[in-house]
Amino acid sequence: MNVLRLFNTMTRRVEAFEPRDPERVTFYTCGPTVYDDAHIGNFRSFLAADVLRRFIESPMCRVGVGDSESARRADPPKGHQGPRRVVHVMNITDVGHMTDDAEGGEQGEDRMAVAGRRLLEAKKAGKLAAGVDVDPKDPRQIARYFEGRFKEDAKRLGLKLVIEAEKDAGLMPRATEHVGGMIKVIERLIARGCAYVVGDVGRRVVYFSVQAFPAYGALSGNTLDKLREGAGGRVSAENQSGKRHPADFLLWKEDPSHIMKWESPWGEGYPGWHIECSVMSVAGTDARADVSTMVVPDAEPIIDLHSGGEDNIFPHHECEVAQSCCAFNVEPRGATYAKMWFHPRFLLVEGEKMSKSKGNFFTARDLFAKGHEAAAVRLELIKTHYRSNANFTEQGLTESAGRIEQWRKTAKLVVAARDHEWLAVWGIRPDVAEILGRFAKRLALDLNVAGAIAAMDGLANNTAIRSAAMSALGIKDFEELQAFLARQSLPAGCMDARSAMQSIENGRRRGTFEEIWGAIHLMDAVLGCIFVPIEEDTTGRSAVVESEIGLFIGVEPSPEVEQKLRERRDARARRDFAASDRLRDELSAMGYAIKDAKDGKVEVRRK
RNA sequence: GGCCGCGUGCCAGAGUGGACAAAUGGAGCGGAUUGCAAAUCCGUUGGGGAAACCCUUCGUCGGUUCGAAUCCGACCGCGGCCUCCA
Numbered sequence: 001m002n003v004l005r006l007f008n009t010m011t012r013r014v015e016a017f018e019p020r021d022p023e024r025v026t027f028y029t030c031g032p033t034v035y036d037d038a039h040i041g042n043f044r045s046f047l048a049a050d051v052l053r054r055f056i057e058s059p060m061c062r063v064g065v066g067d068s069e070s071a072r073r074a075d076p077p078k079g080h081q082g083p084r085r086v087v088h089v090m091n092i093t094d095v096g097h098m099t100d101d102a103e104g105g106e107q108g109e110d111r112m113a114v115a116g117r118r119l120l121e122a123k124k125a126g127k128l129a130a131g132v133d134v135d136p137k138d139p140r141q142i143a144r145y146f147e148g149r150f151k152e153d154a155k156r157l158g159l160k161l162v163i164e165a166e167k168d169a170g171l172m173p174r175a176t177e178h179v180g181g182m183i184k185v186i187e188r189l190i191a192r193g194c195a196y197v198v199g200d201v202g203r204r205v206v207y208f209s210v211q212a213f214p215a216y217g218a219l220s221g222n223t224l225d226k227l228r229e230g231a232g233g234r235v236s237a238e239n240q241s242g243k244r245h246p247a248d249f250l251l252w253k254e255d256p257s258h259i260m261k262w263e264s265p266w267g268e269g270y271p272g273w274h275i276e277c278s279v280m281s282v283a284g285t286d287a288r289a290d291v292s293t294m295v296v297p298d299a300e301p302i303i304d305l306h307s308g309g310e311d312n313i314f315p316h317h318e319c320e321v322a323q324s325c326c327a328f329n330v331e332p333r334g335a336t337y338a339k340m341w342f343h344p345r346f347l348l349v350e351g352e353k354m355s356k357s358k359g360n361f362f363t364a365r366d367l368f369a370k371g372h373e374a375a376a377v378r379l380e381l382i383k384t385h386y387r388s389n390a391n392f393t394e395q396g397l398t399e400s401a402g403r404i405e406q407w408r409k410t411a412k413l414v415v416a417a418r419d420h421e422w423l424a425v426w427g428i429r430p431d432v433a434e435i436l437g438r439f440a441k442r443l444a445l446d447l448n449v450a451g452a453i454a455a456m457d458g459l460a461n462n463t464a465i466r467s468a469a470m471s472a473l474g475i476k477d478f479e480e481l482q483a484f485l486a487r488q489s490l491p492a493g494c495m496d497a498r499s500a501m502q503s504i505e506n507g508r509r510r511g512t513f514e515e516i517w518g519a520i521h522l523m524d525a526v527l528g529c530i531f532v533p534i535e536e537d538t539t540g541r542s543a544v545v546e547s548e549i550g551l552f553i554g555v556e557p558s559p560e561v562e563q564k565l566r567e568r569r570d571a572r573a574r575r576d577f578a579a580s581d582r583l584r585d586e587l588s589a590m591g592y593a594i595k596d597a598k599d600g601k602v603e604v605r606r607k
Numbered sequence: 608g609g610c611c612g613c614g615u616g617c618c619a620g621a622g623u624g625g626a627c628a629a630a631u632g633g634a635g636c637g638g639a640u641u642g643c644a645a646a647u648c649c650g651u652u653g654g655g656g657a658a659a660c661c662c663u664u665c666g667u668c669g670g671u672u673c674g675a676a677u678c679c680g681a682c683c684g685c686g687g688c689c690u691c692c693a
Contacts, residue, residue, distance in 0.1 A: 045693035221610040309693025389686050399633050450621050454631035577642055595645045
């Protein structure tokens, strides 16, 4: 099996992923600024990181252990496969930072202040949900409010790290709780001559000196000479005063009048935007690390993997590299901070840039509120290669929902038939090992999720398997199948990898459906779309209410609908199909899709 | 102006030097089923041929190669960054 290869933004090549310790991979993702609800573009990036971390944890994944020399010689290292943990950390940026961040946070209005104003308006308009008690003047309360909402959305979308963080809060550190560490790191940077203080007491500013880090620009291609060339008159003279180089960026700003402020050696003020990630990536991935004393040998990487949206490449990640290497590496020259840089691209909606004015701007909860299941949103957001501009469409969302329904249909049949030998029943036996191999191979080559989905289809969207399982279970026709599917439930989450592997092995040896059951779990542990926590399915689409004539599926029964169904039944009984069709059209106009079922009953769904 | 990613069939989206007329899903078409639908199942979807096979396709134009959707160059288009943004 192939070693995981990814496109590394730092080297601009697809290369083998070689964590320092293959049994414990450190992964840092730049998280949300919690001053508003996260939109689907944010989640596309977070979900790409989630799929990657899930794959790295899968027993199907092999990571490189060779030295970088062997990686360079296209001589693939044998790799490591086996128990592996990913320490995945995502920060919460709850420090405001500026809306007009011209020079790294000195101008404009604080984001939390903007959010507060928006909340205040919502409160006045009565748009805030009942029971929400946020003081729009308190930035910390605002941040907590949106942080809570972010975590709710993220959990429903299956972001594993957010679920883990409920038990281990260190995995989602808050910037406001690490200001002390930031101050320590800034002090180290000043001591090493990589940062300097300008201005008089009362208005002091600490800048990072980009000239102290020769590799500045390696990540984005914006090297210092090119930056100067490209500077299109956007640099305001006002903010340049005191800087040694125009690209120098803010580490600390003394400003006692700011709405969020902390004591520091440079007076009361607030930290720059980039410094928080340098601190939290270390603190989050290694609880024992102390940023005030930590030293990383030579130019070695500090963490294995770092992800963020493509807009983060410059300036944010470029600055992070410079700060972290200068603060922690013995030899900052040539250091890269993270071994692998992973940057998912932006999302288009209906072929256009997402924007509020175009009306194609969606938060995750907008979609949930419209009745879309989180798993479908997840699949739609992960299905396109992370380095392409994905196109999110209503049609695609419907397709993804349908696909998941097919997968679950097979899963329900297979779990019920798991002890049956199926070779004898139907004579069909898909090559499970081949399918799993294909699944892993595709993901291993720069995280080809669409290819992995196709592999999943090979098992979970396979009518031959379904037919065989139906035979094994004695399900004879479509009606019986429907009844079976309504009864049969699925477990809330995937089996752990060990049990899944055990099932595959047992099933294979005994020639039972258990092999497929295990394989579906192993794959869904990465994709995360089939087995979702029961409480996630809040759309109620599986709830069935049975009345004398109707089977209301995910729909509240209403006397009006019942009446029309009865009229239609009578019309059909006297073979008045014109009237019957008219009633169906009327129901359709009301938003219901109907389907004649067994015993003269009619299934009613939302269109 | 500088730096970076992407560009595939009706749609979405794989494929990264030969097994490619191109995975997988959707949509369409034909069939089974249905009063008609829906749902489900089977087949099919560049052109020609009964068929081995031949011709034209993977933004455009060139190049490398025995051979390219796949590698290189230029151009065009989309997206990102150079100001906060996933």
